[in-house]
Amino acid sequence: MMFHGCDLAALAEKYGTPLYLVSEDEIRERCGEIKRDFTEKYENTRAAYASKAFQTLEMIRIIDSEGLSLDVVSGGEIYAGIKAGFDPGKMVFHGNSKTKSEIAEALDAGVGTIVVDNLTELEIMNRMACDRGMKQEILFRVTPGVDSHTHKFISTGQLDSKFGFSIQETADTAVPAALAMDGIDLKGMHYHVGSQLLENTSHLMALDKILSLLSDLKARYGWTAREINCGGGFGVHYAGDPERIRISDFVDPIMRKIDDAYKDCVDTRPLVTIEPGRWIIAEAGITVYEVCSVKTNSAGKVYVGVDGGFPDNPRTELYNAEYEVEAVEKYYAPHDVKTTVAGKCCESGDIVAYDVMLPTLEPGDHLAVLATGAYNYSMSSNYNRIGRPPVVMIKCGKDRLTVKRENYSDMLRNEI
Template sequence: MEIQTKQHHQKNFIFDHCDTVELANQYGTPLYVVSENLIREKCRAIKEEFLMKYPNTKAAYASKAFLTLAMCKIIEGEGLGLDVVSGGELYTAIQADFPMEKIMFHGNNKSYEELEMAVANNVGRIIVDNFFELEMLEDICSSQKKKVNILFRITPEVEGNTHSYITTGQKDSKFGIPLQEKIIESAVIQVTKSSYIDLKGFHFHVGSQLFDQQSYTKAIATAVKLMETLYIKYGFVTEELNTGGGFGINYTNEETMPIHYFVDYIMEAIEIGCREANLKIPTIIIEPGRWIVGEAGITLYTLGAIKEIPEVRTYVSVDGGLPDNPRPALYQAKYKAIVANKINEAADKVVTIAGKCCETGDILIWDLLVPTIEAGDILAVLNTGAYNFSMASNYNRLPRPAVALISDGEPQVIVERETYQHLIERESIPSHLINNKKSFNIKK
């Protein structure tokens, strides 16, 4: 999303028709703000440039990027499926009455209870990651007398051009079934003999925040080769191929590419590969998450302490940081930000935006250009819709922020701000500690 930081007719930064300073005053800070309109725009681009353009295609939103009950309803309303990776995400979808047949359940270490929940609720696809999971699934389906449709997640042995922590398709990956002949073929043979499990095809994921089309092409070539081998040796027909997501967005100076930049390339590679291998093109599935929601969100903070170290740096602290946005500490992620109540003032000072946690690494933005600032100003960090709310924690016992959804210019709280009481509501004090009556003799 392009943000026009100079808005001469406005005193404050406007995000999707809402005054961000008024939002901060109304709901407090830190505050996640999400635009429903921008989310729907991205969903409709996927429908127009992929689902309606190519036959036998599906798209599922990767909910790990951002998931709430309201987000489930938006995605359902746009006709997309949902990619979940845990019992908690699945439970959220169930409580939102999301269509279960449109859910794809991922995860490299699903528990028995999570798989029981998935089978009991008739999840559309379970993406099986390993033999341990396959054995549990067989047992669960047998006990529930149900048949499930699965895809095998494979490791395509492709290095994505991204941070090492968010590349997933390399040979040495915790995700997926290795492509060694004895491993992947034995898995296919085992499942084709099952009365309860129907193998529909395969899934791969190369990584996140990718702009390089070649990563997808290499992974597709590997997948098609596997499809060809299995057809020739065992007569197995691959009905579905899930190519994952990972499409990159603009955080600082990157260019967010339209969805056709990725899917046209993917579909061309699959068409060529299948034609050369004399295979029927399977149903193709994509799973974008960040690309849908990343640019639809901002985070608002209030500036606090300003600490100038002469000839070194000026630190400007905000009332959040690492707990509401761990990405800079995890991946050295970079963001743009603007002082929301001073958008028409010249940005001629360089400062570093620090979080309030007791961690040296709690720095949100290094070397940000700002106008003359003071405590109480409102900072808007842009493009924080993905992997901020979903990765938030209570580190340093900080309550997690509220989430406000803007719908046609009207803000509504869809997640309430946590209070200090929320931090302790699941805790208890053992009886022997209440009056400190018990003492322990520690032997030396």
């Protein structure tokens, strides 16, 4: 089995398993599509890569070279961005529970936009910005009160969400407070309705609410937004449908709605930002495992145990995520065995894929799990003291190591 021009069995031999493989060609193609069909097609727009989906120094450098902005959610992500040479002025800093030290780090680093989630944060930020003689550009994270069709753990736009301000609190309290603050420059509004959305309904419903909020704010305070940030959430197909969802399927209806709203308006249309994470990286990545055990239990179920699982991919257990699995050396063999691919952790829920059709496998065979690029490396852990796999990038058929495998002593480095 090949992956972007590289022989998977040879890569498994060279780097060991489990192994994260990421196609730089695919990432750059996705960024190219975003530029062609969004930032260059529509004036006054920008795309910020939601780096929580997969953040490594090399990934940040690739995103930088493609000219995208960077969405970050913690002091650690800001620090990594700076270490990778990314301009903090092009960072968008999110979070519903930013610490005082993270706010200070963001202000001191010159982070361009901070998305403020709540009034406490607003007050702290204003005080800190005033102390520094600065005026920080911010957006408010607004919870538009729409339910998205996705797993509840990645749905964020509903009224009882932990994220952001309600529309009413934004209009009645947050905006007038921000407009009176010397350390705050309120640029606009941000919403993010959820992740892994396969269609646009909730985005468009949220947008209607945001646009009417903006006209209400204009009428009440004479304030006009300079930016609308529509968040991310643009989904990918994990298993089944091989057809890629185009970025234009998501952004064209969004832009039509915004442009329509500003068509007869005296104000110029604000900057429109999107924050794709998963859409850029999910299908660019795969994980390769080695088969360690094969057994049929007393109920007749075939289990194939691999050398990774929950520590490198918690998504199956967290969100019931489904993945496509391929047999690396037996790619063309008949796939006639219904197999459950089990992870190696001491948890019954540590399953990589349930009931997938695979050939008869033996220990030493390799399996490739597809579309694992998003939220796997970044959510990985050392559960059961298992080291994180290395990340190998593939470009034009050539492989290069970008993150080393964590060994036993790496896992003990902070222990006294």
